[in-house]
Amino acid sequence: MTEKSPLTVLDRPNSFIGKSVSRAGAKRLLEGRGTFVDDMTLPRMVHVAFCRSPFAHAKFGAINSEAAKAASGIISVVTGRELAEYCTPWVGVLTHLQGLKSAPQHAIALDKACWQGEAVVAVIAETRSQAEDAVELVEIDYQELPVVADMETALDDATPVIHSDLGDNLCFQREVDIGEVDKAFADAHCVVEETFNFGRHTGVCLETRAIIADYNPSEEHLTVYLSAQAPHMMKNLYAKHFGLNEDKVRVVCKDVGGSFGIKVHTYPDEMATGALSIMLKRPVKFIADRLESFVTDIHARDHRVKARMAVSKEGKFLAIDMDDLTGIGPYSVYPRTSGIEANQVINLTGGPYTIENYRANARVVFTNKNGMCQYRAVGHPIACAVGEGLVDAAARAMDMDPVELRRRNLIPDDAYPYTYATGLVYEQLSHHQCLDKLLEMMDYDGLRREQAEYRDKGIHRGIGFASMIEVTNPSPAFYGVGGAFISSQEGCTMRLDHTGGITCTVGVTEQGQGSDAVMAQVAATAVGVPMENIRIVSGDTDVVPYGGGTWASRAAGIGGEAALRAGKALRENLLEIAAIILQADAAALDIQDGAVVDADGGTERMPLSELGRIVYFRGDTLPKDVQPELVVTRHYVPKAFPFAFTNGVEAFYVEVDVDTGFVKLLKCWVVDDCGTIINPMLVDEQVRGGVVQGIGGALYEECLYDERGQYLNATMADYLTPMAMEMPDIEVGHVETPTKDSELGAKGVGEAGTTGAPAAIMNAINDAIQPFGKHVSDMPFTPERILKALGKV
């Protein structure tokens, strides 16, 4: 007789786990009835606009604001020194990134601007347009300083040091050297070598950064309405730098118009807005315009990686040796630092494969450009493109099929838990299963035949792959251990209302990815109620349990598990009371579809609304010693692994016009393994949206600076983003390997698509132009770069 494995909460009747439920919270957005920060107006609210440095590096002396102060509607004109009385400077370092250094950064520059766009003076007026008018009237005496524009020469002796107190322009350096790298290269049958360049790009959230700070001096209380991803983190930082009691700071994130990592950092102009509200004792609104977004929203990537890989005669990857250089602007961004991306690059490169010898050097240097920090898939697209680029270079060098070469080196699906050369621990991945599924979805053999037929006709199509891993569900190892007050745990409080409805407050935040929706699905399943009985409240630090918010693909996995635990605990409490009311055994009862039922047979005994009515209004009818508890809170923090790694594989089919250099994306396939899938539709849409952001970095997006540190294309007309016409249809498949660290088993999925797309596109382009004996490795792959590679321009 075999015993059945015990049923989990995922097997409950009427489970919503695994169902493509539409998001309840999307309806208001469809009718234009959402509440984005700029939709709000508070009594006595004023607006701030900033004078921003036109120079990448300049000292400034006298500021003449007489004419500005006299202009219509002006409330105040405030300099950095004046504002410094209300806001202390910050330094973007974390102790676990050893040696990382940065300079104190002020909300408004005191006497030196370090990038073009840094705020130098604040102008506050009754309306934004009045503030902007007066910005033009402020006279600032700038003295230009030499500019550090090129990261390649940032550490040269001849290059000026941006912050003289730091001694040099090196923010952070980390070296790893594992195994016997030199021996592996000496023994290799084949060595491939490549220099990869990754253009600097940015998030381009359609809703620009937005904040209303509302300080109430009578209670010394600050409320901040913010378009952001981590409300509790910001609450802590406002208190710390404004000198307030943290218990008297409230951060509210309502609807957020895209974030992607852009809205999880401390921005000087937002800190200035908070400090101005305290100074002026009234609400102050700041909405970045699109130009301000381009010059101040964090940028990302901008890495140059020189890498080589040693391969044996049998096609076994023996070693990777790489050097990563990245220029991060003048300050390490607070509080997550600008060292994480490079750190990820050297941790993750080659991560899907059994590589035992590994050497990497990462240098993070200061430059006079806008700051760089964590943006969707932090470091992953770079690590993936370097690793997968080397794999395809090896396949070309050895005349092997790129799929076959991957098969020989991907970590076997039965080899887990597995520790990669760099120390990353994988609980259980499914590279081979994912690859098998992908090849079936795309009909690989058929596609190769089609490619050959087109090639005969002079049409150059290419197929490119990228196997990938993704860091999700981060534990305190990510930020907490480095001293930052960025929570890795999540909480969920659940309350049964007398109507039978359930109100859940959650620490994770909603920015469109559907975090509220999946919390509702988990809650409904765990308690046993219909979806419409669940209401999710998120984003308000006065209301929700302490949590980290939504970033690093953590909401579903960590927030979801907290919701699951809260739901189970509430169900237990409800059944206990129901058993007393019904004079039954709690173990013989269950909750299904919003009613207490007989566990055996499902006969309805009492709707939850009746239970709520009795508890809330007729407590007198319950036994004297019974005090029902219809509110519960549960938390969860990942413990077993520092990160829940996910894996997947992407493929692109492209056509390169070798006369114009244009790349047409014909089709994309993705197979991802994010563990338990709570909502298949939302997971697929995360993958698709992620892939398209990856396409942006691969083909279009680049923040172009000249040698004086002037940003050349800071408009949406000049900075190209993916638009509907050029995007392919993307087919998404799944393998489900739940993490055993939680009962829910969900891992993250928000960044997987972005991770693999640039690598797969690069490999597809190189596959297409292989007959010419050329290849490309500088992103974005603009027509010009492709024509240059082909020797046509």
Place this chain on the structure above:
Amino acid sequence: MSDTLTVNLTVNGEKVSRAIEPRRNLVDFLREDLQLTGSHVGCEHGVCGACTLRVNGEIVRGCLMLAVQAEGAVVETIEGVSDSGEIADLQEAFHERNALQCGFCTPGMLLAAADLLNANPGAGRDQIREHISGNYCRCTGYQAIVDAIEAVGRKRSGQSS
């Protein structure tokens, strides 16, 4: 800049009259003077399409038109077409297909989609992609939006044929 002009127009079926600065663009006028915050401002230079509105039956960029240019015009916003039920099928399809994430582009996207389907309910995927290629969406990657518009177009042309 304190000189004002009076503008008279019809917004979502209601006659409105306001004294405004001549430099006020139409979407700022709607958002700030009329509190119709459903139309969004994404780039203020006519690229992103978040401020797409309908003026005298044609979709326009609310950031590229001055409010005073709308003198005598009939303006419709997402609030108007939601209340009238005119695009209820599109909204339902977007909801069902999750053709929106953060929702910031959605009002403009819906008005662009309605414009296409009113003219050509049988539009194919390429025509849909072309028609919405002036509306930037950072979240979805567009496929779900194309799916939703295509589904509504099919339904509408099925009903009409």
